[in-house]
Amino acid sequence: MKFENVIIGNSSAAIGCVEAIREIDSDADILMVSADRQAYSRALIPYYLRGKIELEGLLYRRQEFFERLNVETKFGIRVERIDTNKKEITLENGEIVGYEKLLIATGGKPFIPKIEGLNARDFFTFQTLEDVLRIKEAVEKAESAVILGAGIIGLMLAEALVEKGLEVKVVELADRVLAPVLDKKTSEIVQRKFAEKGVEILLNNTILEVRRNEKKILRLKDGREIETDLLAIAVGVVPNAELAKNAGIKVNRGIVVNKRMETSVKDVYAAGDCVEIFDSIAKTSRPIPLWITAYMGGRIAGFNMSGIPRDLSFVTAMNSMHFFDYYIITAGLSNSEDGEVISRLEGENYRRFVLRDGKIVGFIIAGKVGRAGIFTRLMEEELEVSGFKDKLLNDNFGYVDIPEAIRWNLLKEKVKFGVVRDAWI
Amino acid sequence: MKFLLKKDEMFSFMLPEFLVERRGDRCIKCRVCERQCGFGVHSYDEMSNTMRADEMKCVGCQRCAVMCPTKALIIRPHPSDYRPNANWTREKIQDLKKQAESGGVILTGSGCDKPYRIYWDHIVLNAAQVTNPAIDPLREPMELRTFLGRKHDKLEFAFDGGEIELVTELYPNVQIETPILFSAMSYGAISYNAFKSLAMAASEYGTLFNTGEGGLPKELRKFGKNAVVQCASGRFGVDPEYLNVAAVVEIKIGQGAKPGIGGHLPGEKVTKPISVTRMIPEGTDALSPAPQHDIYSIEDLSTLIYALKEATNYEKPVSVKIAAVHNVAAIASGIARAGADIIAIDGIRGGTGAAPKIIRDNVGIPIELAIASVDERLRREGIRNKVSLIAAGGIRNSADVVKAIALGADAIYIGTPALIAMGCTLCQKCHTGICNWGICTQDPQLSKRLNPEIASKRLVNLLKAWSNEIKEMLGAMGINAIESLRGNREMLRGVGLQEWELEVLGIKGAGE
Amino acid sequence: MRIVVKPEVCMGCQICEIWCLVAHSMSKDILNAFLLEKPRAKPRIVVERNPSEYLILQCRNCEEPKCMFACISGAIYKDNGVLKYNEEKCVSCLSCVMACPYGAVKFEDGKIVRCDLCNLDPVCVKVCPNKALEVVS
Amino acid sequence: MKFYDLFLDFSRKLDELIPRIRVQGDLAEIDAKDLTHKEINDLIRYAVFEHNCNKIRLLNVVGQRYIGTRIFSRNPRKISVEIFGYPGNDLGAFLAGHKIVVHGNAQDGVGNTMDDGEIIVHGRAGDVVAMSMRGGRIMIRDDVGYRTAIHMKEYKEKVPVLIVGGTSQDFLGEYMAGGRVILLGLYSAKHRGRYIGTGMHGGIIYVRGKLEPWQVGREVGILELSSEDFKFLEKHVGDFCKEFGFNADEILGDKFVKLLPVSKRPYGKVYVY
Amino acid sequence: MRGFEKVHDACGLFGVIDRSGSRFDSDMVVTAMKNMKVRGNGLGGGFAAYGIYPDFKDYYALHVMLETSEVRKDVESFLEKNFDVVNAEEIPTNLEANVFRPPVFWRYFVMPKNDEGDDYVVSKVMEINTKIDGAYVISSGKNMGVFKGVGFPEDIAEFFLLHEYRGYMWIGHSRFPTNTPGWWGGAHPFNILDWSVVHNGEISSYGTNKRYLEMRGYFCTLLTDTEVMAYAVDLLMRKQGLPIEIVAKILAPPMWDQIDRMDEKSKKIYTALRITYAPLLINGPWTIIVARHGEMFGITDRIRLRPITSGEKGDLFFVSSEEAAIRAACGELDRVYTPMGGEPVVGRLYKFEKAERRSQRGEVFA
Numbered sequence A: 001m002k003f004e005n006v007i008i009g010n011s012s013a014a015i016g017c018v019e020a021i022r023e024i025d026s027d028a029d030i031l032m033v034s035a036d037r038q039a040y041s042r043a044l045i046p047y048y049l050r051g052k053i054e055l056e057g058l059l060y061r062r063q064e065f066f067e068r069l070n071v072e073t074k075f076g077i078r079v080e081r082i083d084t085n086k087k088e089i090t091l092e093n094g095e096i097v098g099y100e101k102l103l104i105a106t107g108g109k110p111f112i113p114k115i116e117g118l119n120a121r122d123f124f125t126f127q128t129l130e131d132v133l134r135i136k137e138a139v140e141k142a143e144s145a146v147i148l149g150a151g152i153i154g155l156m157l158a159e160a161l162v163e164k165g166l167e168v169k170v171v172e173l174a175d176r177v178l179a180p181v182l183d184k185k186t187s188e189i190v191q192r193k194f195a196e197k198g199v200e201i202l203l204n205n206t207i208l209e210v211r212r213n214e215k216k217i218l219r220l221k222d223g224r225e226i227e228t229d230l231l232a233i234a235v236g237v238v239p240n241a242e243l244a245k246n247a248g249i250k251v252n253r254g255i256v257v258n259k260r261m262e263t264s265v266k267d268v269y270a271a272g273d274c275v276e277i278f279d280s281i282a283k284t285s286r287p288i289p290l291w292i293t294a295y296m297g298g299r300i301a302g303f304n305m306s307g308i309p310r311d312l313s314f315v316t317a318m319n320s321m322h323f324f325d326y327y328i329i330t331a332g333l334s335n336s337e338d339g340e341v342i343s344r345l346e347g348e349n350y351r352r353f354v355l356r357d358g359k360i361v362g363f364i365i366a367g368k369v370g371r372a373g374i375f376t377r378l379m380e381e382e383l384e385v386s387g388f389k390d391k392l393l394n395d396n397f398g399y400v401d402i403p404e405a406i407r408w409n410l411l412k413e414k415v416k417f418g419v420v421r422d423a424w425i
Numbered sequence B: 001m002k003f004l005l006k007k008d009e010m011f012s013f014m015l016p017e018f019l020v021e022r023r024g025d026r027c028i029k030c031r032v033c034e035r036q037c038g039f040g041v042h043s044y045d046e047m048s049n050t051m052r053a054d055e056m057k058c059v060g061c062q063r064c065a066v067m068c069p070t071k072a073l074i075i076r077p078h079p080s081d082y083r084p085n086a087n088w089t090r091e092k093i094q095d096l097k098k099q100a101e102s103g104g105v106i107l108t109g110s111g112c113d114k115p116y117r118i119y120w121d122h123i124v125l126n127a128a129q130v131t132n133p134a135i136d137p138l139r140e141p142m143e144l145r146t147f148l149g150r151k152h153d154k155l156e157f158a159f160d161g162g163e164i165e166l167v168t169e170l171y172p173n174v175q176i177e178t179p180i181l182f183s184a185m186s187y188g189a190i191s192y193n194a195f196k197s198l199a200m201a202a203s204e205y206g207t208l209f210n211t212g213e214g215g216l217p218k219e220l221r222k223f224g225k226n227a228v229v230q231c232a233s234g235r236f237g238v239d240p241e242y243l244n245v246a247a248v249v250e251i252k253i254g255q256g257a258k259p260g261i262g263g264h265l266p267g268e269k270v271t272k273p274i275s276v277t278r279m280i281p282e283g284t285d286a287l288s289p290a291p292q293h294d295i296y297s298i299e300d301l302s303t304l305i306y307a308l309k310e311a312t313n314y315e316k317p318v319s320v321k322i323a324a325v326h327n328v329a330a331i332a333s334g335i336a337r338a339g340a341d342i343i344a345i346d347g348i349r350g351g352t353g354a355a356p357k358i359i360r361d362n363v364g365i366p367i368e369l370a371i372a373s374v375d376e377r378l379r380r381e382g383i384r385n386k387v388s389l390i391a392a393g394g395i396r397n398s399a400d401v402v403k404a405i406a407l408g409a410d411a412i413y414i415g416t417p418a419l420i421a422m423g424c425t426l427c428q429k430c431h432t433g434i435c436n437w438g439i440c441t442q443d444p445q446l447s448k449r450l451n452p453e454i455a456s457k458r459l460v461n462l463l464k465a466w467s468n469e470i471k472e473m474l475g476a477m478g479i480n481a482i483e484s485l486r487g488n489r490e491m492l493r494g495v496g497l498q499e500w501e502l503e504v505l506g507i508k509g510a511g512e
Numbered sequence C: 001m002r003i004v005v006k007p008e009v010c011m012g013c014q015i016c017e018i019w020c021l022v023a024h025s026m027s028k029d030i031l032n033a034f035l036l037e038k039p040r041a042k043p044r045i046v047v048e049r050n051p052s053e054y055l056i057l058q059c060r061n062c063e064e065p066k067c068m069f070a071c072i073s074g075a076i077y078k079d080n081g082v083l084k085y086n087e088e089k090c091v092s093c094l095s096c097v098m099a100c101p102y103g104a105v106k107f108e109d110g111k112i113v114r115c116d117l118c119n120l121d122p123v124c125v126k127v128c129p130n131k132a133l134e135v136v137s
Numbered sequence D: 001m002k003f004y005d006l007f008l009d010f011s012r013k014l015d016e017l018i019p020r021i022r023v024q025g026d027l028a029e030i031d032a033k034d035l036t037h038k039e040i041n042d043l044i045r046y047a048v049f050e051h052n053c054n055k056i057r058l059l060n061v062v063g064q065r066y067i068g069t070r071i072f073s074r075n076p077r078k079i080s081v082e083i084f085g086y087p088g089n090d091l092g093a094f095l096a097g098h099k100i101v102v103h104g105n106a107q108d109g110v111g112n113t114m115d116d117g118e119i120i121v122h123g124r125a126g127d128v129v130a131m132s133m134r135g136g137r138i139m140i141r142d143d144v145g146y147r148t149a150i151h152m153k154e155y156k157e158k159v160p161v162l163i164v165g166g167t168s169q170d171f172l173g174e175y176m177a178g179g180r181v182i183l184l185g186l187y188s189a190k191h192r193g194r195y196i197g198t199g200m201h202g203g204i205i206y207v208r209g210k211l212e213p214w215q216v217g218r219e220v221g222i223l224e225l226s227s228e229d230f231k232f233l234e235k236h237v238g239d240f241c242k243e244f245g246f247n248a249d250e251i252l253g254d255k256f257v258k259l260l261p262v263s264k265r266p267y268g269k270v271y272v273y
Numbered sequence E: 001m002r003g004f005e006k007v008h009d010a011c012g013l014f015g016v017i018d019r020s021g022s023r024f025d026s027d028m029v030v031t032a033m034k035n036m037k038v039r040g041n042g043l044g045g046g047f048a049a050y051g052i053y054p055d056f057k058d059y060y061a062l063h064v065m066l067e068t069s070e071v072r073k074d075v076e077s078f079l080e081k082n083f084d085v086v087n088a089e090e091i092p093t094n095l096e097a098n099v100f101r102p103p104v105f106w107r108y109f110v111m112p113k114n115d116e117g118d119d120y121v122v123s124k125v126m127e128i129n130t131k132i133d134g135a136y137v138i139s140s141g142k143n144m145g146v147f148k149g150v151g152f153p154e155d156i157a158e159f160f161l162l163h164e165y166r167g168y169m170w171i172g173h174s175r176f177p178t179n180t181p182g183w184w185g186g187a188h189p190f191n192i193l194d195w196s197v198v199h200n201g202e203i204s205s206y207g208t209n210k211r212y213l214e215m216r217g218y219f220c221t222l223l224t225d226t227e228v229m230a231y232a233v234d235l236l237m238r239k240q241g242l243p244i245e246i247v248a249k250i251l252a253p254p255m256w257d258q259i260d261r262m263d264e265k266s267k268k269i270y271t272a273l274r275i276t277y278a279p280l281l282i283n284g285p286w287t288i289i290v291a292r293h294g295e296m297f298g299i300t301d302r303i304r305l306r307p308i309t310s311g312e313k314g315d316l317f318f319v320s321s322e323e324a325a326i327r328a329a330c331g332e333l334d335r336v337y338t339p340m341g342g343e344p345v346v347g348r349l350y351k352f353e354k355a356e357r358r359s360q361r362g363e364v365f366a
Helices: A012-024 A042-049 A063-068 A129-141 A152-163 A184-196 A242-246 A291-305 A373-381 A386-392 A404-410 B032-036 B063-067 B090-102 B192-205 B218-226 B240-245 B272-278 B298-311 B328-337 B367-380 B398-407 B416-422 B452-477 B499-505 C015-023 C030-035 C066-070 C095-099 C123-127 D014-020 D037-050 D227-244 D248-252 E027-035 E071-082 E118-131 E153-159 E206-215 E226-239 E244-251 E256-260 E264-276 E323-330 E350-361
Strands: A002-008 A030-034 A071-075 A079-083 A088-091 A096-104 A108-110 A144-148 A167-171 A200-202 A207-212 A216-220 A225-228 A230-233 A237-239 A268-270 A275-279 A284-286 A318-323 A326-332 A340-346 A349-356 A359-366 B018-022 B042-045 B050-053 B073-077 B105-108 B123-125 B146-149 B173-176 B180-182 B227-231 B248-252 B263-265 B286-288 B318-323 B342-346 B388-392 B411-414 B492-494 C002-005 C046-049 C054-057 C076-079 C082-085 C106-108 C111-113 C133-136 D021-024 D027-031 D055-062 D080-086 D096-103 D116-121 D137-140 D161-164 D177-183 D202-208 D220-223 D256-261 E012-018 E045-050 E060-066 E083-090 E104-112 E135-139 E144-149 E169-174 E190-192 E195-201 E286-292 E295-300 E309-313 E316-320 E335-337 E345-348
Touching: A002 A012, A012 A030, A012 A096, A012 A291, A030 A096, A042 A129, A042 A152, A063 A071, A079 A242, A096 A291, A129 A230, A144 A152, A144 A225, A152 A167, A152 A184, A152 A230, A152 A318, A184 A200, A184 A318, A184 A326, A184 A349, A184 A359, A268 A291, A275 A291, A291 C066, A291 C095, A318 C095, A326 A373, A326 C095, A340 A386, A349 A386, A359 A373, A373 C095, B018 B050, B032 B042, B032 B063, B063 B073, B090 B105, B123 B398, B123 B452, B146 B388, B146 E264, B180 B192, B180 B452, B192 B218, B192 B416, B192 B452, B218 B227, B218 B240, B227 B240, B240 B298, B248 B298, B248 B342, B298 B318, B298 B328, B298 D037, B318 B328, B328 B342, B328 B367, B342 B367, B367 B388, B367 B398, B367 B499, B367 E206, B398 B411, B398 B452, B398 B492, B411 B416, B416 B452, B492 B499, C002 C054, C015 C030, C015 C123, C066 C076, C066 C095, C123 C133, D014 D021, D014 D037, D021 D037, D027 D037, D037 D055, D137 D227, D161 D227, D177 D227, D202 D227, D227 D248, D227 D256, E012 E027, E012 E195, E012 E286, E012 E295, E012 E323, E012 E345, E027 E153, E027 E169, E027 E323, E045 E153, E045 E195, E060 E071, E060 E118, E060 E144, E071 E083, E071 E104, E071 E118, E071 E135, E104 E118, E118 E135, E118 E226, E135 E144, E144 E153, E153 E169, E169 E195, E169 E286, E190 E226, E195 E226, E206 E226, E226 E244, E226 E286, E244 E264, E244 E295, E256 E264, E295 E316, E309 E323, E316 E323, E316 E345
Parallel strands: A002 A030, A002 A096, A030 A071, A096 A268, A144 A167, A144 A230, A167 A200, B180 B411, B227 B248, B248 B318, B318 B342, B342 B388, B388 B411, D027 D055, D055 D080, D080 D096, D096 D116, D116 D137, D137 D161, D161 D177, D177 D202
Antiparallel strands: A079 A088, A088 A096, A108 A237, A207 A216, A216 A225, A275 A284, A318 A326, A326 A359, A340 A349, A349 A359, B018 B073, B042 B050, B123 B492, B146 B173, B263 B286, C002 C133, C046 C054, C076 C082, C106 C111, D021 D027, D202 D256, D220 D256, E012 E169, E012 E316, E045 E144, E045 E169, E060 E104, E060 E135, E083 E104, E190 E195, E195 E286, E286 E295, E295 E345, E309 E316, E309 E335
């Protein structure tokens, strides 16, 4: 059995890849192999836990999608190994499938720090459908929870658990929540939001040891011991790159890819949370585990796999998050102090821009998030904004505030390649 | 309107001219009226969540009433009035108060609105019955093509070798497909978009627009073959290329709305693009002297006519535009003999972008009488075919066009009807530089309101409609070419006119 | 297709916005939509205004729609070349707001508000008194 | 009363006139004796466009108008016309960048609405010299008449210049909206013109010699010259002296005054809306 | 200008010429007119005959209508003053004929004083018509004459004893005026010098045409629109020397859309004609027959709102409102032709053949 395109994984990058291939070529055969039984959206996990959506709602693309796009699927099957010489993959059931082009989109996996006494049954992670089903069950019996890690996932889980009536504590090693993306002011607002809901956030702290009686007893760095029914670990995600590594593909922190999403081995592409990629703003290669980055990476890989050379031109970290209806959007070097920083805080509305050489390299917009995408665009275009930088801080900043000479050029859509005709649910 | 205390202003004794009524059950507070009023009449008050109106500022242009999505606005003359007085009308009292408060000469825009007799409304047309057939213009040919320029008394042919050769060399003539031209409205007086709309419409329909005295912007020179370019006392934008791209060169001596008065485009209207076209620095007053300072006599006019013919290599008809004044017939005769190919005569009701009100309303004579007496005079002298006559000022519909041509005009200039077609409501505030319809303004935000694509289409529709109506009237008379109407006063009869008026018009009374 | 504004003739009257609201109201009647319906329908058009300028923006129906790429729930999708939005699937994560380079996706009263192109017969284009909006393919 | 077209009816066809022209390479010489205005310009066009002449010499000119007016073409070729005799009114009207030199006196309307180029008169000129002139330069060796430089205008780098060796009669620079006029007053101690610069709202008039305040319109202020003004005068007066054989240093050594409009908007307050 | 009444009429026209130049009597023309009796209503009839005064062929024959006998003195003293009168006589009439209140007709054979020519004659005719109340010159050509009045054509023929004249060319007219009282001067043909015109129709452009002709020195005095035809033809053909083929294109020009489709040369000529002679476009429904010595032509308006037919038999050439009238006069024909609107049909003496060939070769007027 041999396919022109084989995709390992079925999440964002994989879907992006399939949709791109089909824009170019309606005939090429595609096989999608994934350990997951269904193509669901991991980013929706917290919403499911909160009951905002039903299980059905987790499905990013339904099975009909694959039929309609004529994609052969082998879901619920793990890939054992890749042989890049023979251009074959071996599945866990022993089946061998040949490929002409291969996309590795194996995603990421939760990072579990070393904690004394911790074993797998003691804690939950919060990434997969299995995880959330387990948590859902556990929540029914639990009264209290401790979450290690005050990142986006940790805090969203905290919000969900508070809503379920649990007494929640969050333990965070850094001196504030969301330290990698928020500055002090926004962190404080978020902390205040959680405090108002009774969530205790233990900063500059971590769990050193887990012990058990009826409940779990956690010994913290500051020496305190706290009891909890439920422990969740959400300190981050790391690339799931073993498969690639074993196949002899170059891996640093993640699978190394270039702008065309090509790995070190010919005809093997990689995209999504499993790769490390060049951050156009931070000017360094690193894993950027974001939904849109994964989708775009997969999409670019799809074009290149179909013989259409195309680069992923702009990548940087960007996040949209919300806690107790407080919305925050960040991008780039959002909390950097290195450069010209302009900001305005009014109540809980906050805008902060980091400028270098008159160009935006990062921003935080919180409260009235308005039309934050415009700033991402300005970053991507590397537009000199010093001429109107004061206006950036207005809640209703828009294209009208950009000088007319460049405004209309910006409003032209720059289609690099590919026209999306259809993308079904 | 903020009902705030005012300081440092002379308390005004003026009454508001218009009443702004807002129907509460209709107003959705969408604030379209506020955004549409260049005069700042409407405003929204947040505290009371109401729309307000400052009626002192309202000019009755009806922009808000038209644009209001729920038609919640009624703008009508203000019912507050002085004691009725046939002598001291409201207008007279208001003008006087305005002068008492300012000490200025009152300026106004648009044409004279005084009730001098409108002769068009006292002239009726003929139609064929029984003895000759009326012609159905929808199915049979009906010709409105008109040529403007000097005509020969006779043609000479040579019959060499069996071939017929035309020996006579024709004078330059310009062909138009309907005897209706757009009158002079300069870029500066009207907005770029309005100006461009006129050019586009003239070009599409095959007639002419008139640049007025403000020049022709470079990018619009492609419309030159449909342009009458003016050479007026200010000589703005007059360069050799301007003269040579045109279809007709017109010397502007006078204007019906302000005979004997020069032009004055205030410095604030001389924006960058205007200054490029007029070739004067930005912000400078563009002054057009009352006379042309190289024309103090009829010989001097002749000098300029031939200077322009020289400058254009005798390829273009030269027109002379004058205001209709008391001895217009003798003046026209002189102009014809001075070498003009076309004489345009502008009557007392002709429009203007700005004129002293006292002049506009009191100087000049109606075009009906002027055109009749000029035509008759030129015929008596045997030189009617030496010039084409264009009647202007106060033409309101196609019947007026037909009557003017039957009185003796070759073609008609329309200014105000063209403006109305584009949206003008004759609020007479052209001179303020604020025009809510985007026509008579240089404010870039206001001029945007006139989309040349729409406005030119409206103008073409106007020309089409009038031309079709003219064809209907011609058909009814049993005539199938406009030249058979020209000077055909048999087709006219007067109603309710005195003997002297019939005599001047050269028509019989109805029933005679 | 895409709705674009011709800035040289857009006069900022916002009549497009008013009728957009009506088109997305329950009653489709301007008076009811504004005066009676609670909550009032939301116009999809983005009107930018500062003291001296204005700009009307509709969804550009991008050929490569970033909002769709960013959408984590599949609520934004394309159907036969037209971007569509399924409110039921949306979890208001605001990824689309973050991604849309034109700021054409609005977030108002906890809901994503975005242009639906009125089933390819956009009301805003029809009502524009100055033909400043046009549909281009 | 018979009707005549003053030009077409009295002008002969070009074919009849061709013997009047002598072409020698680049130069065409035309004997203008008894020729009409139109005939002269017909011949000039013939020389310029049929024979590609760039230099025209007109002999025996007496009163023929519009000389040089009809050489406009989209081709920017510059023609030089030398006139011997007494050209008539509107010499170089609408002139499109060409050069005209007159050996004799000129009449009214020299350079009327002239666009660009140069007119040099070795003698005097009549009324309305440089009316509505928009560019180029006119140099008159002797005096000029009424309403000189009326409504002269300028735009950006296109600044017309008029230099008069003698003096001017009344209404010099009326309505003037731009450009530069230099009045050298070489032949009399005093200027006699009145209403100078009335309605003036742009441009500069330089006057050498004495000027009483009553001679100047109320829209005009009398100022001292700056170093920039002197630089300007040096160039143009220098050219003038070279052309007509005067001593520039001597002339420039004398006192000049500068007339400037006090407002770009002289009538802004007269009207109410 | 005021006091004028335009006459609206619908009429019968007829013309016949013997191209060899042989003279013949009035029989054919009277028969033909009688045949078209229903086209008239007895309020007007008339004839023009060419070649009838061979004895005085170098003198202008003035047929003068005198409404009263007193006015004759004024006319005769005016004539004495301006002409050498070689013969003066009352035109013989039959007072028994069925006509309505006939005036008196005199004819004078005259020669202008001081060797003056045609223009002089025209101006003197205009002077009599406008200045001498009650006197009208109804024809003024050489070796020809007009006989017309109020009555049916055959009655007019009888009144004027027409069978006693012999000419090589005759035209006739039967009139149906609708709104003017019968007036002898208003009957057709209209004549100036040797130009005679009979007309069927109504000229909608009358006011335009009349005012243009007035500018050229023609004054319309006969209270009918046909007059402008006669004067227009006189102006164009006699004064300006244009051939009938060109005159036809002035009176009834092609439509602009037709001109737009022509080749450049023709377009230029037709455009020149239309713009120069625009006031002489004769608009409305009409057919005319125009005669002068040596030739006769018929033409209609450009969209042919009134009828015309021509016919040939041997040397004879006919133009008529109806084919039946020609056949009534002549029986079998060699050729019958109905021209297009605005297309002239021409009958000429053979001795003018050269001119005829010339015009036929002028292809643009084909």
